[in-house]
Amino acid sequence: MHWTQTHNATGNINQLVGPARDPHSGQPASKFEHAAIERLPVFWHGILQTRKLSRPSGQFYASRVPLAGGMHRFTMAGWKPLAFGDELSDWAARLCGADADAERVELLDAGRGTYRLGILQNNRLLACFFMAPRKQLLPGNQGLAALFGVPHWQVNRIGILMASAKPMVDSGPIVCVCHRVSEAAIRTAIRERHLDDIAGIGSALKAGTNCGSCKGELAEILHSEIAQSVTSQELVT
Numbered sequence: 525m526h527w528t529q530t531h532n533a534t535g536n537i538n539q540l541v542g543p544a545r546d547p548h549s550g551q552p553a554s555k556f557e558h559a560a561i562e563r564l565p566v567f568w569h570g571i572l573q574t575r576k577l578s579r580p581s582g583q584f585y586a587s588r589v590p591l592a593g594g595m596h597r598f599t600m601a602g603w604k605p606l607a608f609g610d611e612l613s614d615w616a617a618r619l620c621g622a623d624a625d626a627e628r629v630e631l632l633d634a635g636r637g638t639y640r641l642g643i644l645q646n647n648r649l650l651a652c653f654f655m656a657p658r659k660q661l662l663p664g665n666q667g668l669a670a671l672f673g674v675p676h677w678q679v680n681r682i683g684i685l686m687a688s689a690k691p692m693v694d695s696g697p698i699v700c701v702c703h704r705v706s707e708a709a710i711r712t713a714i715r716e717r718h719l720d721d722i723a724g725i726g727s728a729l730k731a732g733t734n735c736g737s738c739k740g741e742l743a744e745i746l747h748s749e750i751a752q753s754v755t756s757q758e759l760v761t
Contacts (some may be wrong), residue, residue, distance in 0.1 A: 568637065569659045570600035573668045574651035576621045597665070597674060606655070608634035616641045620651035631685045631701060636737040642684035646674040652684060661735050663687030665687065699741050702734035706746060714749040 529553040555586050564585075568692065572580065574596055580586045584602035591597055613630060622628070622643045629642040637657040643650045648700045651673055654662050668686035674689050683689060686704055713719060713728050722742050732742050 530671070549590065564603055566601045566603060567605045568655050568657055570598075570604045570653060570655040570664060571649065571662050571668070572598040572600060572619060572653045573672070574598075574620055575672070576651070578619075578621050580619055591669075593672075608632060608637075608639070612639060613641070616653050616655075620653055622651070626650065629681045629684055632736045633735070636735050638735050638737065640685045642671075642677075642681070642728070644677055644681075648676050649674065649677055649684060652687075654687070656735070664712040699745070700729070700731035700734075700738045703740075705731040706731045710742065710745050711749055714746060715753075719746070720750070 538612060547715070560679050563688065568584075568585070572586075574593075577596055580598060580600070581597075581707045582602075583604040583664035586598045586600045589597045589599070594669050612632070613628070616630075616639065617626070617628060620641065620643045623645065625645070627644045629644070631638075631640070637655075638661060639653075639655040641653045643652065652671060655699065656662055662686075667689075670683055672686060675684075677684065682698060682701070686701055688704065699705055699707050699710055710725060711732060713725065716723070717728055719725055719728060722732055724740055725731050725742055725746065732739045
């Protein structure tokens with residue numbers, strides 16, 4: 525079955541070889557077929573988890589793993605760059621099998637080449653898609669599974685984009701989506717731990733240590749806090 529389209533959209537060995545079988549063992553010809561391989565350039569990696577069985581196809585590789593409860597997870601890799609914008613959003617929604625009335629929660633960072641999408645209907649998560657230039661930036665399987673264990677997503681939907689089903693405490697705007705670090709937590713750490721660079725913030729809170737898309741905002745917060753500290757010292761003296 526792993527040589528057919530049952531679990532793989534592309535790269536099926538049975539498409540490359542003839543249907544002949546060994547007359548004695550019954551083994552397919554692919555057991556002994558000559559083949560040449562070459563490295564395929566990959567522009568993006570993705571992971572799709574959905575309640576609906578779909579057959580994603582296009583200029584990408586997709587391998588399906590059936591999960592408990594009728595779920596399906598696809599590991600994907602694309603050999604063509606994707607254009608960021610509404611076109612990507614609509615393409616990803618179709619990939620997830622979203623109906624016209626389905627709700628979307630999404631996060632797009634063209635600078636870092638990352639995209640995250642959750643499809644909901646009646647506050648129930650139906651599918652999610654995560655894309656990044658490196659596999660290391662994709663969420664783990666346990667985090668994805670936990671998302672679909674939440675019965676209703678009326679609030680804290682940002683957790684879908686973080687691949688985290690843990691309840692969130694409202695602590696103000698989130699700066700680092702990957703590690704759920706708020707602006708308030710960052711400012712407090714800078715003041716109390718006397719942090720003076722982005723690396724220090726990363727060591728203290730992990731902010732900016734995954735995809736890195738928040739480093740610009742971290743720099744602005746750091747500059748603001750240092751400026752306030754200098755002003756306060758001048759007023760004291």
